[in-house]
Amino acid sequence: MDRERVKLRIAKDSGFKVFVIVLSFLSMVPLFLILFYIMRNGLSSLSWEFLTELPKPVGEAGGGIANAIVGSFLLVVIASLPAIPMGITAGVYLSEHKVGRLSYLLRLAVEVLQGTPSIVIGIIAYLWLVISMGGFSALSGGIALGIMMLPVITRATEETLKLIPDALKEASLALGVPYYRTILKVILPAAFSGIATGILISIARIAGETAPLLFTAFGNPFMNLNIIKPVNALPLLIYNYATSPYPEWHSIAWGASCVLVGVVLLFNLVTRIIARRWKVQF
Amino acid sequence: MESTVLKTKKLSAYFGDNRAVKDVTLSIPEKMVTTIMGPSGCGKTTLIRCFNRMHELIPDAKVEGKVFLREEDIYAINPMIVRRRVGMVFQRPNPFPTMTIYDNVIAGYKLNGLELSRTESDRIVEESLGKAALWDEVKDHLRRKGTFLSGGQQQRLCIARSLAMAPDLLLLDEPTSALDPKATARIEKLMTELKKNVTLILVTHNIAQAGRVSDLTAFLYLGELVEFGPTEQLHTAPRDKRTEEFLRGKFG
Numbered sequence: 001m002d003r004e005r006v007k008l009r010i011a012k013d014s015g016f017k018v019f020v021i022v023l024s025f026l027s028m029v030p031l032f033l034i035l036f037y038i039m040r041n042g043l044s045s046l047s048w049e050f051l052t053e054l055p056k057p058v059g060e061a062g063g064g065i066a067n068a069i070v071g072s073f074l075l076v077v078i079a080s081l082p083a084i085p086m087g088i089t090a091g092v093y094l095s096e097h098k099v100g101r102l103s104y105l106l107r108l109a110v111e112v113l114q115g116t117p118s119i120v121i122g123i124i125a126y127l128w129l130v131i132s133m134g135g136f137s138a139l140s141g142g143i144a145l146g147i148m149m150l151p152v153i154t155r156a157t158e159e160t161l162k163l164i165p166d167a168l169k170e171a172s173l174a175l176g177v178p179y180y181r182t183i184l185k186v187i188l189p190a191a192f193s194g195i196a197t198g199i200l201i202s203i204a205r206i207a208g209e210t211a212p213l214l215f216t217a218f219g220n221p222f223m224n225l226n227i228i229k230p231v232n233a234l235p236l237l238i239y240n241y242a243t244s245p246y247p248e249w250h251s252i253a254w255g256a257s258c259v260l261v262g263v264v265l266l267f268n269l270v271t272r273i274i275a276r277r278w279k280v281q282f
Numbered sequence: 283m284e285s286t287v288l289k290t291k292k293l294s295a296y297f298g299d300n301r302a303v304k305d306v307t308l309s310i311p312e313k314m315v316t317t318i319m320g321p322s323g324c325g326k327t328t329l330i331r332c333f334n335r336m337h338e339l340i341p342d343a344k345v346e347g348k349v350f351l352r353e354e355d356i357y358a359i360n361p362m363i364v365r366r367r368v369g370m371v372f373q374r375p376n377p378f379p380t381m382t383i384y385d386n387v388i389a390g391y392k393l394n395g396l397e398l399s400r401t402e403s404d405r406i407v408e409e410s411l412g413k414a415a416l417w418d419e420v421k422d423h424l425r426r427k428g429t430f431l432s433g434g435q436q437q438r439l440c441i442a443r444s445l446a447m448a449p450d451l452l453l454l455d456e457p458t459s460a461l462d463p464k465a466t467a468r469i470e471k472l473m474t475e476l477k478k479n480v481t482l483i484l485v486t487h488n489i490a491q492a493g494r495v496s497d498l499t500a501f502l503y504l505g506e507l508v509e510f511g512p513t514e515q516l517h518t519a520p521r522d523k524r525t526e527e528f529l530r531g532k533f534g
Binding site for chain 2: 165167168170171172173174175176177178181182185186189190192280281282
């Protein structure tokens with residue numbers, strides 16, 4: 001009878017293992033389906049011209065998405081310039097001050113900001129920046145995206161710094177190194193890979209954001225490098241072209257999706273390489 | 283009479299309202315090893331952290347009384363300057379993980395923005411590693427990260443890092459408590475070498491270690507300095523009953 005029980009348990013055990021493995025595989029299926037579908041529809045439109053030429057008017061064959069690629073790049077740069085230093089600074093503050101009124105408020109703000117729908121951030125940027133500046137612009141779009149980056153970078157910095165032993169800080173302070181130099185020259189370098197990972201993840205996240213750009217960067221069929229003029233971006237172009245009635249625009253939207261997904265995948269890959277290459281051992 | 287490096291006068295240290303060190307008055311003579319011994323939680327570490335003004339970094343911490351480093355009141359000078367003159371080695375080896383062995387040794391200069399010529403820094407690195415008995419082991423790997431070394435080697439690297447600043451005084455806070463017996467023996471031997479050139483204060487709860495390496499021993503109990511005198515006398519003929527009981531293993 002005991003034997004029977006053991007047999008039953010072994011059977012249950014293997015049943016559970018199969019269950020876990022099957023579900024794990026199932027959770028990868030959507031990703032592969034999406035990738036497969038985008039590639040099947042998008043790869044055919046990819047070419048050097050597609051990446052370097054401007055869009056053509058409806059009815060003309062060919063044309064590329066150079067303006068959207070450049071625009072997305074411009075938006076990421078505008079977003080990163082304030083978001084990276086502010087996010088890192090806030091993260092350092094949070095890890096240095098685990099309790100206290102300001103850190104409580106800051107932590108709350110970061111959490112709420114992270115949970116704010118991107119479209120709401122877009123509307124706020126529209127009300128405050130677009131209306132007061134008198135028109136759509138790359139600057140307002142970049143700032144809206146920067147606001148979305150901020151909590152991700154703050155969190156990543158705080159979480160990374162939490163893992164750095166206090167002993168390291170003490171070692172530096174005990175050598176007579178001032179506090180600010182200890183943070184800048186000892187603590188932050190030790191946290192480099194974690195912070196860089198957070199930055200890349202936040203960029204990968206905002207690169208695909210459409211909603212906040214609808215009211216801010218707006219889109220532009222031409223190449224534009226002026227930050228106070230409307231600018232195109234990959235997700236905006238995908239949105240506009242995919243909802244248009246023209247089949248040739250649909251295939252351009254697929255191609256642009258392919259580029260966007262490719263860039264995001266690349267960023268994730270680079271993130272992993274950085275995390276491994278610059279991992280600091282304590 | 284040998285000269286005094288460090289002197290405290292009615293020194294008390296607090297964590298909030300909790301008084302961890304109570305009215306300690308003592309003088310540390312030059313070029314000797316002075317051990318501060320006592321059971322866990324008796325305030326040994328807190329006491330020596332008052333000597334390089336590290337105690338005050340803890341929120342709510344407070345220091346009362348005086349500490350003189352070569353007749354200078356250390357609480358009247360900038361803490362950064364005090365910490366450059368009083369080196370500290372911690373319980374767990376803590377080399378800077380992003381730096382090479384070479385850069386770890388001169389970290390005190392680099393991080394403080396003090397300029398060194400190439401020949402000067404080469405000399406300081408070789409001398410400091412030599413004094414820390416690590417030069418022969420690492421001289422061919424100076425460009426490797428300090429964290430690749432073994433625990434005992436890392437601790438000697440931390441000693442070299444402190445010695446590089448040419449301190450008046452070196453504080454060792456249970457430097458062997460994270461090391462195996464062999465590495466411990468190396469560090470103990472090193473301490474008896476080092477005292478020829480630098481004054482050492484060793485914190486330990488290991489009675490045998492205090493007996494092996496130190497010239498003077500202070501016994502601290504519940505934050506009070508119970509007894510302070512030559513190590514041999516304190517170990518063989520303690521004057522206070524509490525010292526005797528600690529040495530016999532009745533508590534601690």
